[in-house]
Amino acid sequence: MVLFGFHLLVFYHIFFLFGMPVPEIFFLFLLLIVLTLCKSFLLF
Numbered sequence: 001m002v003l004f005g006f007h008l009l010v011f012y013h014i015f016f017l018f019g020m021p022v023p024e025i026f027f028l029f030l031l032l033i034v035l036t037l038c039k040s041f042l043l044f
Helices: 002-017 024-043
Strands: none
Touching: 002 024
16 A cells, blocks of 8 residues: 555656646545545455
8 A cells, every 4th residue: 555655656746846836625535435445345
């Protein structure tokens, strides 16, 4: 789960490198989706 968060942070910084500032709300929404996917994987 920590690894997923790390990859998300990497993508977040890549967006900034390309000059496309991602809103914090969008980032939190993306994080919520990843956490939901992690939960569903843990259930299976």
